[in-house]
Amino acid sequence: DGGITQSPKYLFRKEGQNVTLSCEQNLNHDAMYWYRQDPGQGLRLIYYSQIVNDFQKGDIAEGYSVSREKKESFPLTVTSAQKNPTAFYLCASSIGGYQPQHFGDGTRLSIL
């Protein structure tokens, strides 16, 4: 079955460390996205990519970085510059245009 796979499901970060969250899709979608979800809030866009080797900042990109070297992969790095990284991170993909986005099951990041 086609879908989006996020790993790991739970991730712990020490102070001053960078961590990378994986997102892989086999839906052959061009566009991919990273969102952050905090309790009681909606989803906020971190980065998105509409095509391989290109990506744009979303609303809360500071302290995060991404790459898009392959169509099916869009990893997110949470850097030590992100001072409040504890959140639920969701990856999504879409064909593009007005088409719906498909979501992975998320990665929950916590600080040790």
Add this chain to the structure above:
Amino acid sequence: GDSVTQMEGPVTLSEEAFLTINCTYTATGYPSLFWYVQYPGEGLQLLLKATKADDKGSNKGFEATYRKETTSFHLEKGSVQVSDSAVYFCALSALGNYGGATNKLIFGTGTLLAVQP
């Protein structure tokens, strides 16, 4: 800028009750509108969508009608079940320059629905 406003939860209902979750939006042009559902510990699943005024999206007994005159997209279900307990998000697709779709979704804050047997 574009925005989505949802009624605050939690919404607590008894099984077989009628459900309405209000959603209004602010946007330039004619965005597409979506309802997503999130079950505990999971990602979001598309529940239904509407792409133009007066369109009605429907799925699994849920319905929502794109009302341009009231800028609303309220979610309804005639008879809820315990298995419908989840967080529901209203969202719109943000338009880029010249009205083209940018693939960006703007979400409401979500409404928690709790259905009791």
